Amino acid sequence: MVAQKDDLLFGLAPRPVHCGYDLTIGAGQVFPEINFTLPQIDINPGTWSQIRNQYQTMIREICQRAVELYCPGLVVEFELLPPMTLNPHWGAEITEILKATLDHYYNKEGLRSALRVTPVDVREYIRPPKMRSGPWLEKVLDSFKLCAQAGADLLAIESTGGKEVHDEMLVAGDLRGIIFALGVLGVRDMEFLWKQIVEIAGQNKKIASGDSACGFANTAMVLAEKKMIPKVLAAVVRSASIVRSVVAYWQGAVGPSKDCAYEGPFIKAITGAPISMEGKSSACAHLSPLGNIAAACCDLWSNESVQNVRLLSASAPVVSLEQLVYDCRLMNQALKEGKPAALLLQKLLSRSDAGHDPQAYILQPEIVLTICKKLIQGTTPYQMVLAAVDATLDVLRSAVKEKEILLSVLELRWLDMLAAQRELIPEDETQLLEEIIASSGEIKFDMKEYGL
């Protein structure tokens, strides 16, 4: 585990990853990670040719601009839209197109790059989801195989094991159900899925990069931004989701983590893997209270996703790329000036957001380490989840007391309610499972889909 706060810094990871066209992530530079997607369009065989052309144009324009801006390297992420995961050969076709252009720009212009491919977890297409077998799982695995063969360097996914329970429990503010979804179901699904992703990556000589608790903690974050759930609850969910994301690395993933994994700093602290993060740069995709602090420990800086629409200056993907390049340039200059300069920039990024939202507060590097130190004392994943939740509640209560963060009366009431709920959650995972089963269908899930 990273021992010192000053070692949890952007651009530097204990275990850098070398990939793609001569790109090493986490070895002293921050690179942009650009993700682009289609505008409003129906994806079908009739529109497929137009869609191929769009991707071709986007990648060419992005690479050209990257060269013009002297970008030292970039990661391109291709997130397969649902129809492309359901028709894996479509995903492979686009992968080929993107890789061919990256190949051209590496050979012609020396632009270092890597291609990350992220299928959709279509297992949740039916409810209750079939997590361990069936055509949906096959589509996901086929997408990985075909895209790896078509040129993907990094394989990733935003997996959803436990989401069918988590979604309900989240809007109900039910901490017991949330911990069950993440610490019992989610962890098991991550073990199952990532074992297979790592195997596919190995067979194809590609890199199993990472996952994200997007469907859990980012759902919470967005709901909190819309004032539907408390921010303190969203912060606790973020902490509770750390362990399930780390499971990918225990199964053999090496990073970089997915950009939307805001739990990235915790992942980096525990595993040493490089991380991708997104903040203000991803406002084109979703709003967040983490615009600056998200960069504090990043090794890749991402825009999450931007639609291919024309803005005044250029296409939105090109505009987004430019914004990322400049942000990375600033961070890399700070690194070049020496550690004190980099730490100062990190402090500014961190402190400018920390006092405004509990989700930002817990992403401060020193707080990340505080929570991680408690987390790793757990002897099982479930115990680690409980430890992370306890540490987060303690940290937030202390922050309120020290006036480091101001919370509304409603948010303070929820901090107390969550603490009261936590006291009723058993320390033993088996006991929690028995309670859930005995609750007569209050929480609906299929045990065998999680190996229970």
Place this chain on the structure above:
Amino acid sequence: MSLVQEIKELVIKGHIHTQSKYPSDLEGKPGVEETVRQAIEQKMEIATILRQGLIAGMDVVGEKFSKGEYFVPEMLFSAKAMKAGLAILRPHMSDKETLTVGKVIIGTVQGDMHDIGKNLVGMMLEGAGFEVIDMGINTSPEKFLEAAQQHPGAIVGMSALLTITMEKMKDVVDLLKSKGSRNKVMIGGAPVTQNFASQIGADGYASDASQAVMKAKELLGIKQ
């Protein structure tokens, strides 16, 4: 405080029955269930219990949510309390009386798996006295049509979270029109706008769950 006002207050606070632990200050005290039973025993009009007690309580809850005084979990507790009260009223309804102010069919469109927003809309609509027919996620235009034909007069409510799936809303609108359906159509979801709703011929658009209730009432000509 009259019994019906008590019922309203208990719905607002989300206290279902005596053993309910929520809210903590009311644990051990009568909840909606006990108080509704008491009101029935005292021969209070069912419609009064429903509209001035249960629904009125949820109206206040909706306002509190809009003002930022309640989060969704608090609303859910209130909705559960309201449903518990409704379950007790139901056997006492005559054939002519109706517990519902209208029907809404809701579903996430084909190819879209997101349902939190849809579920919140469903919850708010039920709380406002609507009967909700939930089609779930990934609902094909044909399934929406089938539901509309089974429930003429129901609003068809569609949700989408992806720009590539919102196009399916037009397919549903076109299919309903081509089959002579007179069901009103309402749409919502993160990428959806009023402009889009107008373009595809939907009757209404709502930006959030609260607005969905107001729009549903407007579309069915129900007084707000």
